[in-house]
Amino acid sequence: MPLAGTPHLSRRSLFAAGGALGLGALLTACGGSGSGTKDGGEGASKSGPWSFTDDRRTKVTAKSVPQRVVAFTGTAAALHDFGLDKQLVGVFGETRLKNGKPDPQAGDLDVDRVEILGNVWGEFSIEKYAALRPELLVTHMYEPDALWYVPDESKKKILDLAPSVAITTARVPMTEPIRRYAELAESLGADLKARKVTEAKSRFEAAAETLRKAAKANGGLRVMAASGSPDLFYVSNPKVNTDLLYFRELGVEFVLPEKLDKGGYFEGLSWENADKYQADLILLDSRGTALQPKDLAAKPAWSALPAVKAGQVTPWQSVPRFSWAGSAPLLEALAKAVQGAKKLH
Numbered sequence: 001m002p003l004a005g006t007p008h009l010s011r012r013s014l015f016a017a018g019g020a021l022g023l024g025a026l027l028t029a030c031g032g033s034g035s036g037t038k039d040g041g042e043g044a045s046k047s048g049p050w051s052f053t054d055d056r057r058t059k060v061t062a063k064s065v066p067q068r069v070v071a072f073t074g075t076a077a078a079l080h081d082f083g084l085d086k087q088l089v090g091v092f093g094e095t096r097l098k099n100g101k102p103d104p105q106a107g108d109l110d111v112d113r114v115e116i117l118g119n120v121w122g123e124f125s126i127e128k129y130a131a132l133r134p135e136l137l138v139t140h141m142y143e144p145d146a147l148w149y150v151p152d153e154s155k156k157k158i159l160d161l162a163p164s165v166a167i168t169t170a171r172v173p174m175t176e177p178i179r180r181y182a183e184l185a186e187s188l189g190a191d192l193k194a195r196k197v198t199e200a201k202s203r204f205e206a207a208a209e210t211l212r213k214a215a216k217a218n219g220g221l222r223v224m225a226a227s228g229s230p231d232l233f234y235v236s237n238p239k240v241n242t243d244l245l246y247f248r249e250l251g252v253e254f255v256l257p258e259k260l261d262k263g264g265y266f267e268g269l270s271w272e273n274a275d276k277y278q279a280d281l282i283l284l285d286s287r288g289t290a291l292q293p294k295d296l297a298a299k300p301a302w303s304a305l306p307a308v309k310a311g312q313v314t315p316w317q318s319v320p321r322f323s324w325a326g327s328a329p330l331l332e333a334l335a336k337a338v339q340g341a342k343k344l345h
Helices: 006-011 024-029 074-080 125-131 151-160 175-187 195-217 242-250 324-340
Strands: 040-042 050-053 060-062 069-072 088-092 134-140 164-168 222-228 232-236 267-269 281-285 313-316
Touching: 050 175, 069 074, 069 222, 074 088, 074 134, 074 175, 074 324, 125 151, 164 175, 175 242, 175 324, 195 324, 242 324, 281 324
Parallel strands: 069 088, 069 134, 134 164, 222 281, 281 313
Antiparallel strands: 040 050, 050 060, 222 232, 232 267
């Protein structure tokens, strides 16, 4: 599971707690959600009923296809990749960088058009959300019933304003959340047979095959997925993180951390012990919430790592954009890094 932000590292597997307050006047213009037990989704015309069963096994229903969708930024970007556009009215999560440019998480989403409810972990303006008259909220789910970037303390207020859909993004290969977001987008009106979408899917499949061949050709190359913070060096678990799990299925050999956090996502090492695991290639968390190579250069333990000395460090988007268009470049970049890396041990 990706790091939400340096101040919240200890909470990475504790997102399931809900709020306990009522809504008051905010509820006047918004609907609720239904529940069910079957998997799958069902689209309809704008005037007919709509339903979609999410990965909580909750059947979310509406009298018509939702036309005002609010989502985690990376989720909105993935839905946009599948063909949604005007339906996406608001986002939450890292959306703009400090320089004002769109965060990579936003993909091809026009961030000038959507309402940004929060730009960092813990930010979610309920007032702005209510004003958007939301008809559906969508986000990732790393732990059961835990909605990614929906603050625990205001979760109940937020969920009372509109139905919500959660898609599992841990302990399954990344092809699964891609498939599920594609299903959701289609149920909301996206055309998965559109040229843009089919070409992206073909690119993804070709990239996966390229990575498979690269991993086989450079067999024995040890890869470590990591994230740096001021105090700790995090080594991620490829058996839980959905992208790493898929890369592993394609043949990439990853370092397996031993002493995992409660959720099983990573092992936090003090910088004095950053060399605990030997790696030929390091995938380094590239998000703004993690330290980058220029920041890490001041840490002797980082500079002493063999992969760093050899210049075998490549960016890692640890919260992928779960669409074919968003994920294909990640596969291509990793394949190139694997092809160019040398065994150091």
